[in-house]
Amino acid sequence: MEFLLPALGALAFLTVISLIVKDKSETLKYILFGGILTVIVGFTGYLAWSTISVNTRSITKGPVHYHADFQIWDCGQRVDLINPTGLDNKIGTSLLHEHNDERIHVEGPVMDYQGITLGNFFKVVGGNMEEGLLSIPTNNGLLTMSSGSDCNGQMTRLQVFVYSTKDEIFKQQKISNPWDYVLSPHSGIPPGDCIIVELDKLKDKTDKICTFYEIARQKGEIHD
Numbered sequence: 662m663e664f665l666l667p668a669l670g671a672l673a674f675l676t677v678i679s680l681i682v683k684d685k686s687e688t689l690k691y692i693l694f695g696g697i698l699t700v701i702v703g704f705t706g707y708l709a710w711s712t713i714s715v716n717t718r719s720i721t722k723g724p725v726h727y728h729a730d731f732q733i734w735d736c737g738q739r740v741d742l743i744n745p746t747g748l749d750n751k752i753g754t755s756l757l758h759e760h761n762d763e764r765i766h767v768e769g770p771v772m773d774y775q776g777i778t779l780g781n782f783f784k785v786v787g788g789n790m791e792e793g794l795l796s797i798p799t800n801n802g803l804l805t806m807s808s809g810s811d812c813n814g815q816m817t818r819l820q821v822f823v824y825s826t827k828d829e830i831f832k833q834q835k836i837s838n839p840w841d842y843v844l845s846p847h848s849g850i851p852p853g854d855c856i857i858v859e860l861d862k863l864k865d866k867t868d869k870i871c872t873f874y875e876i877a878r879q880k881g882e883i884h885d
Contacts, residue, residue: 727847730873736861779856
């Protein structure tokens with residue numbers, strides 16, 4: 662949108678001239694009309710060209726709308742991200758965000774798979790994920806969860822588990838290097854991911870599960 666301000670400035674200038682000059686000659690009328698028309702057509706063409714260019718260069722060849730549900734648990738306590746403010750009702754970016762619904766939204770053309778990783782999601786909402794550590798903004802400030810902290814007398818590990826579905830069969834897997842995990846390309850959940858981030862004792866599986874996965878399982882729509 663680098664040409665938006667110049668285009669608006671040019672339109673404002675031509676409009677002001679047309680309002681100030683009362684007795685306009687035919688030549689000036691043509692100049693003003695032609696100038697306004699040129700700016701509008703030119704900017705519209707630029708928008709169309711830039712949109713096509715971005716979509717063509719994106720790895721998804723156009724805009725997408727993916728979803729992944731998630732839950733964060735800190736020593737058995739459910740953690741909620743900071744509530745969004747403003748008219749857009751989201752935290753994050755236009756491509757990668759959350760609407761206070763424990764759901765990661767991917768909306769738009771994806772230029773690089775690194776742009777839709779779990780680690781990048783926590784980065785754009787104001788946190789950070791790396792080996793053994795997760796920091797996230799909450800309504801009570803920045804919360805840091807780190808491996809090695811005490812939880813009811815037990816040593817903890819930061820662990821990430823992902824439920825995914827294929828052909829109505831879902832599975833749970835423990836993810837190594839979770840910050841590099843690329844979200845699955847699905848809009849509905851399931852088959853879209855259910856991601857459980859948990860600071861707890863070392864374990865191979867989690868008993869936590871996202872609401873829509875549990876509902877689908879109870880209805881018999883998916884099976885493990």
